[in-house]
Amino acid sequence: MAKNINVKVAKQGLKVTQASDIAQDKLHLKADAVIVGSGAGGAIAAFELARAGKKVIVLEAGPYIPSEKFSEMLAVAMGTLYQDHGGQSNMNGDIAILQGACVGGSTVVNAALCFRTPDYYLKLWGKQFGLTNLNMAAMTPYFEKVERNLNIKTVGSSETSPGALLIGPGMKKLGFPEGRARRNIKDCALTGSCFSGCASDRKQSMLVTYLPWAVAHGAIIYADTRVTQVLAEGNKASGVLAEVIDPATGKKKADVRIDAPIVVLAAGPIQTPLLLQKSKLANSSGQVGKNFACHPTLSVTAEFPFEVNDFHGATHSLYMDKHTLPEKGGYLLLNAIQEPVEASFQAEPGTGKPYVAYMSGYKNTIRLISLIHDKNVGEVRWENGQKQIHYTVDNDDFEAMKKGLITTARILFAAGARKLYLPSSNKAEIESAAQVESVIGALKNEPARYKYTSFHPQGTCRMGRDAKTTVVNPYGETHDVKNLYVADASLLPTSIGYNPSETVYALASYISDRIVKAHA
Template identity: 25%
Template sequence: MKDPVDVLIIGAGASGAAVAWSLAETKMHILCLEQGGWMNPATYPSTGRDWEARFYCDFSPSPNIRARPEDYPINEEGSPIKVVNFNGVGGGTVMYAAHFPRLHPSDFRVKSLDGVADDWPIDYWTLVPFFEENDRMMGVSGLAGDPAIPPRNPPMPPLPLGRSGTILAKAMNRLGWHWWPSDTTVATVDYEGRARCINLGHCTPGCAQGAKASTDITYWPAALRAGVELKTHCRVRAITTDEHGMAAGALYHDEEGKEQFQAAHAIVIACNGVGTPRLLLNSASGRFPNGLANSSGLVGRNLMFHPYAQIYGYVDEPTDSNRAPPTCLWSKEFYETDRSRGFVRGYTYQFGRGVGPVFEAVTSEEKGLLPWGAGHHAAFRRRNGHRLAMSAICEDLPEEHNRVTLDPVLKDSHGIPAPRIDYRISENSARMMEHGIASAKEILAAAGASDICVNSPILYGGWHLLGTARMGTDPERSVVNEWGRAHDVKNLFIVDGSLFVTSGGVNPTSTIQALALYVADQMKRRLSNLFD
């Protein structure tokens, strides 16, 4: 039994880092337990000649393929979209594309506007100060003036258009469709101790240059300087409760695998939309037989992924391929609801710049575009360095049958029950994806592309893990209240993507971190009566 801490944070990723940094100014004793370790950028794939091959093994985005000691297995046989994540200090921000849009104002009011799902208990404008604070802390590059979103002022200039962006921009202008340089967390100038981007081009599996913001190099150094304590290689098994139904602390396995107990006055869960419900369900007890904070029965339900439809083709002129960050442009042409399209809500296009030679060869071989034998070389050279790609990030609406439960058999290396995913793509999402594919073909045609290929859904595309401990004012229809505190356990808070009531049609990290800062701010404002 260790001395109790004031606040115990579980998970050191996007949201855990943000909440730790924000709460540090209270001078409370704050401890974070993280199942992974610190990453060493000198070992990231882009430092070696096998930089592309490692995407298929130790730097795969899939924890089931990657299978590092820090990872836990996931039974995802019941889902056409596989979970991708990263476990370590920085969490998913170590292994993300750094595309950094915010949810739109309409995303918080889908029931009122479109008669589907539920409205959020907060709105876009509530989060604006926290979006801005997060943009500054993570370091966002982008361009003000986008007519598709509310005004914002990224602190760094956007990434260059490059060859790929130029080809795409011209195609979009021919169609009269919206496009804009993406907001990203790639530093385009030297920023707060981070070196500017030098176009390693392999951003997703960790940036060796340190130009891409991950919370191990943004929030965590500041939080540690401010006195927050971070223990790595500590995997939490369960949260325990006392006789008053309050969270008492966490049982965890330390680096040597020994079970320990850490008492805490308040606990903040930041384990993502799969890890958080897993932990709550693994914390079932006589007092909470269906899992902790689960009187609504909604813990683990309403899982949303953002089904991705990826479309690409080949143009005659050379593209940037692997010689630039994959983030490039976005389009919000089909973001807001237009019922004439046959679905409600919408999607963002995320345009890429191309891929390196190994990805080109492997994916073209899989598509049957690359022959074996004499024709191989000519076919490869026609495609390599000429790919133009985009993905439609489709808004997934919450459905209770899409859920995270505990697998009855599968366990992690500590014997803790692993999560199981059951998920189906809805009719609305399927129609949206088809629309995204059809419109992307128009864009590629306008760009003069041929040999069009489609991956829909992207199999290993479950980047965004949302909705499994949703926020709301009604304890029967939500897990936490409008400021992140569990309805059932008054000293238990959730700050990750589990909170999302609906998913929007954008990459969620910016909004996840803004929510974490918002919850931390609410906690600070209520310190004298936090548990009332």
């Protein structure tokens, strides 16, 4: 436990009220603050406000799955820990947009990779959106704080995965810098199962850090509880309405009303704008749900003439960010362990014998991811009673992806690969380094052709000083409704080109301090 967290927590498990614990069909509760969502932003806000002496209630739409029930099998985790059972996607269906839907949110199922927000973006936000308060001098104490609390440290040599040990020399051979990943992990068990939940509690997710600390300070957590409306009186937030849903039947078990003078939305960059749209609040700018970005990624799978067995070690061990800034290329490369279920759909080897042969050679493969800094061209809407994510990779961003794929392919061949599989719905292989430029250069930006994955939705409740063009002010409060705050990746004014988890941790800490000071 971090040195500055002076609380006692249970050795195992977390005190959570679940649907199975509720007998009555109506609940009317009162609190000083109600927080919607229990992930990166919500958990930190819950702890900071509870530590300040406020009565805090946290509402999580997903279930509470204790770590001892994690199977560390992705196929199982998708059905129990992910939004829409892992099926959430854009309207075209070609980008899997993965989010956690459980107590602890996406921090339970992410790869634990952490980057401080580059000064480039803080300066950009100051210039374009008036966020001069979020300069590096002001934010550094918050980065340092969450790094202490979450044990964010550089991957050690003993944690480096077998695939990374091949990719590193490939990068060096071509003159690319090898970045060592930083993760919120304590004494990693090296199982390579980050995306399925960490059964050993080594990953310092909200499930084993800020949420237990918040509960130790009196916060109350309700799982299986879906918020349906934010309440406001005049121009001030006054609470929320919610429904307790029995996860076994999918049926409503109870109606919930919580009266609270402070409401913090931290349900994520898709659910937070949808909730504001349903509530018809905080949208005088017309920007709620707009400016969606998601860092689309494509994984190139490399086959080697020997067994690599790249299924243990740090999920991410290294990265290459020489070309990450938009004017330098706009892509980030990350190595990643590939679990068998992921391997089975990342490439298109065919069916029958070709597919069996491909999966039989899985132990000989590794992957390298190209993640792009995309423009905020998407929109999240609540239409016809359903969620809609309108987003396609635009042509300029696809050119950035092609540059990333070319670099990826060159590195993998330099590392000793004998064949590459591109993540296309049509079979696409590269047999030699000489083919890289021609094969990837010929790729066209065609909807539904490529197997994109996104772990980083962001930007749908843009933060800024101008109430006409943004949703949330520089201190996390919505322009239109007082005491209604947002503390998740919805805030990000632009895509940041790096995994946004530490950015959210720091912003949530910053905003929580502002809330405490404003409501002392």
